[in-house]
Each structure stands twice: as C-alpha cells, then as structure tokens.
Amino acid sequence: MKNYYFDNAATTQIDDNVLKEMFPYLTSNYGNASSTYEIGRISREAIEKSRNIISKIINSKPAEIYFTSGGSESDNTALRGIASAYKHKGNHIITSQIEHPAILETCKYLEKHGFTVTYLPVDEHGLINLETLENSITNSTILISIMFANNEIGTIEPIKRIGEIAHKHNVVFHTDAVQAIGNVRIDVKEMNIDALSLSGHKFYGPKGIGALYINEKIHFDKLIFGGHQEKNMRAGTENVAGIVGMSKALELADAQFENHTEYIKYLRNYIIENLQKDISNIKINGDLINRLPGNVNISFKNINGNKILLDLDEKKICVSTGSACSSSSNNVSHVLKAINVPEDYINGSVRITIGKNNTKEEVDYLLYHIKNIIRRESWKLRIFSFLTHYYLPILYEKLTSSSK
Numbered sequence: 001m002k003n004y005y006f007d008n009a010a011t012t013q014i015d016d017n018v019l020k021e022m023f024p025y026l027t028s029n030y031g032n033a034s035s036t037y038e039i040g041r042i043s044r045e046a047i048e049k050s051r052n053i054i055s056k057i058i059n060s061k062p063a064e065i066y067f068t069s070g071g072s073e074s075d076n077t078a079l080r081g082i083a084s085a086y087k088h089k090g091n092h093i094i095t096s097q098i099e100h101p102a103i104l105e106t107c108k109y110l111e112k113h114g115f116t117v118t119y120l121p122v123d124e125h126g127l128i129n130l131e132t133l134e135n136s137i138t139n140s141t142i143l144i145s146i147m148f149a150n151n152e153i154g155t156i157e158p159i160k161r162i163g164e165i166a167h168k169h170n171v172v173f174h175t176d177a178v179q180a181i182g183n184v185r186i187d188v189k190e191m192n193i194d195a196l197s198l199s200g201h202k203f204y205g206p207k208g209i210g211a212l213y214i215n216e217k218i219h220f221d222k223l224i225f226g227g228h229q230e231k232n233m234r235a236g237t238e239n240v241a242g243i244v245g246m247s248k249a250l251e252l253a254d255a256q257f258e259n260h261t262e263y264i265k266y267l268r269n270y271i272i273e274n275l276q277k278d279i280s281n282i283k284i285n286g287d288l289i290n291r292l293p294g295n296v297n298i299s300f301k302n303i304n305g306n307k308i309l310l311d312l313d314e315k316k317i318c319v320s321t322g323s324a325c326s327s328s329s330n331n332v333s334h335v336l337k338a339i340n341v342p343e344d345y346i347n348g349s350v351r352i353t354i355g356k357n358n359t360k361e362e363v364d365y366l367l368y369h370i371k372n373i374i375r376r377e378s379w380k381l382r383i384f385s386f387l388t389h390y391y392l393p394i395l396y397e398k399l400t401s402s403s404k
Helices: 016-025 038-060 071-085 101-111 129-136 159-168 240-255 257-278 305-314 334-336 360-402
Strands: 065-068 092-096 114-120 143-145 173-176 195-199 209-215 282-284 294-300 349-354
Touching: 038 071, 038 209, 038 240, 065 071, 071 129, 071 143, 071 195, 071 209, 092 101, 101 114, 101 159, 114 129, 114 294, 114 349, 114 360, 129 159, 129 360, 143 159, 159 173, 240 257, 257 294, 282 334, 305 360
Parallel strands: 092 114, 092 143, 143 173, 173 195
Antiparallel strands: 065 209, 195 209, 282 294, 294 349
C-alpha cells in the first residue's frame, strides 16, 4: 500500500534529477576535493560550481556561502560564531519565542556563557511586533536572529523590515530560512540579511547537507577545527555528492518556483476550505496571508492530535503534530503556546504540509479519513459528556437513595 505523504516540512522526497546529478560523485568521481590530482580537481570544481549556483539564487557572492551538515549546524555556527566574534562590542542577542530548537537551544547555551537573550513575543498569528523589536535593542545588542518562516504554523515574518531595523542600529541580522528557501523568493541584499541558514532536504535535496550565507563584512569564529576546508572556517572533508545534490535541488526549485507554488497553494486552500466547511470547532493556526504555500496547521477542539496522527498512520497517511525535531517529546508545542491557542484546542493540533508531488486525489483521500476520524472522536466526546453530565448523576442519586 502506498504512503500518502503530507509532512514535507519535516523532509521531502529527493528529486530524481537530483539523484542523477549526485550519482557520479558517489561512484566514479569520488575524489577528495582537497587532492590535487584529476578526480580531486573534479570534486573541487563541482563544489565551486554548486557554490556559484546557490549564491546566484539568493543574490550573494560565492565566497559568502559556507557548506555545512544541515540547518542545525548552520544556525549554531551563525549564532555562536557571530556572538563570539562580536563579544567585545556587547553581549545581547534578540530572537523570538517561536524559533526552531536549533536557535533556542543555542541561545540557552550562550546564556550560560555570559550572553543575555531577549525572546520576543508574537501575536496570535505568530508575527513579531517591529516596535517591540526596536525597543528591545540596547547599546550591547550585537545580533538579531528571527526565523524567516515558522516550521510549525508557516507564518512568514517581515524579514526586510527586521533587517532595516537591525542595520539602523548597526546590529547583525541572521535568519533561519530552512523552511522558506525554495518556497519563498529570497534576495539577501534586498532583504538586508547578514546571515542565513538553509538545509538541502527541505527542498527535495539530500539529507545531511546545508549551507550558511554570511555577508563578507560580517566576522564569525569557526566552531569546527581541523583541516582548512571552507576557507579555513569549517574543517572536514566536503560532502561533494550532497553539495552537488543540494545545489541542483535549489536550482530546480528556483526554475519551477511559480508553477509549483501556485499548485501547492491551491491544494493548501482546498484542504482548509473543506475542513472549515465540514467540521465545526476547528482553528487554523498561523497567519492566513503571510504564510508558506504548503502549510496547514489546524487544531480540533478537545481532540488529541496524537490520536489523529496514529489513526491516519493506519491509513498510510503521514502528517505530524508539530516540528519533526521535537515530535518525540510529549510537551505542548512552544509555538502554539506563544500564539495563545486556547487550552481546549492546543493538544488537538495537526500539521499538514503539502509538497510538489502531492496530487488532488491524495488530498481527497486525506480529507475523507481525517473527517471520519474527527466525526468519530467528536461522537465519543458527546457520549462521554452525556454519561458524565446526565446519566451518572441520576445513577448516583438512585444508588444513594436506595442505601438509605
């Protein structure tokens, strides 16, 4: 039985054209890019070609692109590396309450090492307040890190304005764009972005590869010591096949952007409209306008999201209750808490994220089963409510009266 995959914010299926591009670097062109003989030079040329492709798409210089193992390493390098390089100027960092754990946990680490962190609140849509941001900047503020788009609720932050405020106060601006890249057009120069994190497997590329853009004017200290790879800023033999695959995936995403974005938006809106029409007591989480094209985060009143997930899994439907990076935790989503989702809705959240490979037939299959699950669970709740509020008091009264 086939899988009906609707968890594209967690990871995406690698594109066939990406695999084809990677294959030679897993077989015949296996040379170490630091070697001077021919197959080593072939690997080096492939890396630099990939660097050029990525830099062109985000409008940076090739020398401003550093290859990493993924989004988490890019985030760690940006925050820890920039904080370390600028600690002589100050020790204050600003971020938001709804960041990915790769940012929040790194900030906690920095707090233990002499830095202070302001965690900005967000409104009910997941947007930061720009006035609050600017008022939070002090003479000791050295770094602002606000995610481009939220991984759980899909809200897109006003990145260009955030960058303007940061630069007005001579503060470095980093954004975690792991969810945005490939889904939103990004121009680091126009958007005033000093540093940006991305991860290949979020846009139909391979896992275990990412990149960090850092403007050439921004200093940062390296985290990994050893060889002199990546301009002596990130030691370790380069993952040539991964780098080639990531750049090819981003190149395809860029070329297919308009068609795929409109198609994915159509499926997203189709899901939202159908659920709102046929199911009562639901809440769409996140901003409905400033939103990633494929994100549907929806809460069902008094229904457990994990129960929905497990029931859908029996039908080979893959969705999530939040971030894949924290799905093993039983804690309530920090993102949903931050946007003040009501208590009777917060545990009933399901994240559906659509990708370019999904079809309308698959969406109809998802909708059919999710509606049946919600109706069944709602019926159970009504029966339970009847028993507890009507039948049990009567039974109790009969039992107590008969014992007298």
